[in-house]
Amino acid sequence: MPSVIAELNQVLASLKDAVRTEDVFGIPAAGTSSDELRATIKKTFLRLSQLTDPDLYPGDADAKELATEAHALLQAFYEQALSKVQSGEYGRAPQRGxxxxxxxxxxxxxxxxxxxxxxxxxxxxxxxxxxxxxxxxxxxxxxxxxxxxxxxxxxxxxxxxxxxxxxxxxxxxxxxxxxxxxxxxxxxxxxxxxxxRIDGYDLHSVREKYVKGIPPRHIIWLFRRLLSVLGYAHSQGILHGNVDPAHIMIRPSDHNVWLIDWTCSIYKPASTGQGFRILNEKYSAPEVAEKKPPLPSSDLFSAARCMVYALGGNPETAEMPAEVDERIQRFIRFFLKESPMQRAQDAWEMYGMLDDLRAEVYGPHEFIPFEM
Ligand SMILES: Nc1ncnc2c1ncn2[C@@H]1O[C@H](COP(=O)(O)OP(=O)(O)O)[C@@H](O)[C@H]1O
Ligand SMILES: [Mg+2]
The missing domain is CATH 3.30.200.20 (Phosphorylase Kinase; domain 1)
Known part of the structure; x- marks a missing residue:
């Protein structure tokens, strides 16, 4: 039996694949009355609504966020469906430009x-x-x-x-x-x-706006979400292989973060024998140039260089602006050790440590808007 999260992901995937409301609620048979149509649409809406109810995940902030996103998409499609039924447009073949x-x-x-x-x-x-x-x-x-x-x-x-x-x-x-x-x-x-289309900005665009680097406090959610997605990919045996500012996108309104461009990703290197596919001069870990076997910590190294860049520092020397709290600087530098064995190895473990660090440096979680 699929887990609740798998089911939720499935619903979200189909909502994200949908480009118009009929993709979600289906095309009615010819001759369906608008009352029947409304009833069918409502039935589907209620079923999907139950699966995507954010209240199903009280103790899991990430799952709740996922459900909230799915719910909002579903709600928007539902409203659109009802208004199209009202105007008689529902189910009509789309007009091409x-x-x-x-x-x-x-x-x-x-x-x-x-x-x-x-x-x-x-x-x-x-x-x-x-x-x-x-x-x-x-x-x-x-x-x-x-x-x-x-x-x-x-x-x-x-x-x-x-x-x-x-x-x-x-x-x-x-x-x-x-x-x-x-x-x-x-x-x-x-x-x-x-x-x-991701409604967001990659880190280069962010730095065009924040020429001297983002306010240090914002590094917490940025790094946290990056570690979260890396931890997930690594748990599936997948290394990104080219973590770079152009591949990190953010959406200021809710602080969502995307890790994009998986062209150079590496699948289960220990069993497939796949090596690094690209040497990124500025962001790759030292083992990439040495053509050593890819490791999760190679992604962590690049991720930390990107965080130094976001903060307005020098990714290659790990120098960061003085206003970045020393404890955060130290945390980031732990990812940047030359030897993969001495540096941070486990994204999820670091995710937990970053949570503790946030509490220590900034106190309880508080949403501070990020302007672009
Ligand atoms: N889904 C997307 N939505 C919005 N912008 C995107 C999306 N995918 C890529 N981009 C933009 O395009 C740039 C290049 O994309 P990328 O996937 O890195 O291409 P390449 O594989 O050629 O390097 C990214 O840095 C980002 O600014
Ligand atoms: Mg790219």
Whole structure:
């Protein structure tokens, strides 16, 4: 029997895959009256509502957050469904935009997407902002990650496989992971991944705003959530392999954190023999250049360098601004020991230690808004 969290994750995954309300509540048979339709929709809503009730998880803050997110999505789809039933639009075939057949449109066996503009340039791919033609409002917002050189297709496939594996596991940490919606291959043989658009900023954009570094207090939630998602990935035998400021995204409104770009991730290195796939000059641990076997602590090293960067310090020397509490500096430096055996090894253990440190330095938990 699936656990409650697995069930919750399943509901959330289907809500995140949905681009319009009919994806959640289904298409009615021809001739269904609006009363019948309302009743069917309500039944589904109540069933999903029970599964995503945040009150089911009183003692588990992370699970509660996950449920709250699922609940909010469900509620929004429900309201949209009712208003579409009211106006008679529910179940009608989606209208595709006039530019649907332009060069910027992509059709897969599942859906149609339209590229709107380039959003960012990654190491392998261009990331475009776009919409799903069948979608509505917020739910239609996507990004398309299109690899530049087909020689890197295998890394894109690696990312797709690992993201699926991570979402299939039983962890509340799925809220910190990118959501893969679709994939395709262009005529010239390049792989594209369609992902839900993350409503947030990567750490480089954060530093453009906070030129001297973020206020030190905010490092707590940032590092805490990063450790949480790393702990989860590591528990599944997955190493990220390229933790870098461009791959950490935050949403200021609720302090959610995402760890993205799993192209260079490594699966169960001890049994598969997979090695590091990339040397990140500024953020990789020393063992990467030495081509040693990948370890969870290699990710922790890179994560800590990113925290030094976020704080406005020098990632390569671990120097941090003087206003960063010495106890926090010491904690971060424990991740940055040259020898993997001497540094922090276990993300979840460090997550617990960071909680204690937060209490010691800042007292009881308090939500301080982060402005962008
Ligand atoms: N799902 C997403 N939502 C919003 N922005 C994204 C998303 N995925 C990637 N980005 C942006 O695109 C940049 C490059 O993405 P990344 O996955 O690192 O590509 P690459 O594999 O080519 O390095 C990221 O640093 C981030 O700013
Ligand atoms: Mg990248």
């Amino acid at each position: 006039a530019e649907a057949n332009s060069a910027a449109s992509i059709a897969t066996t599942r859906r149609h997407y339209r590229i709107e503009k380039a959003l960012a340039q990654g190491d392998l791919a261009t990331v475009f902002e776009g919409v799903c033609e069948e979608g509505e409002g917020e739910a239609a917002k996507i990004v398309i990650k299109l690899v530049e050189d087909p020689a890197d297709n295998d890394l894109m496939q690696n990312e797709a496989r690992i993201i699926k594996l991570l979402h299939a596991g039983e962890g509340v940490q799925t809220k910190h992971l990118p959501v893969l919606m679709d994939d395709f291959r262009t005529d010239d043989g390049r792989i594209g991944l369609v992902m839900r």
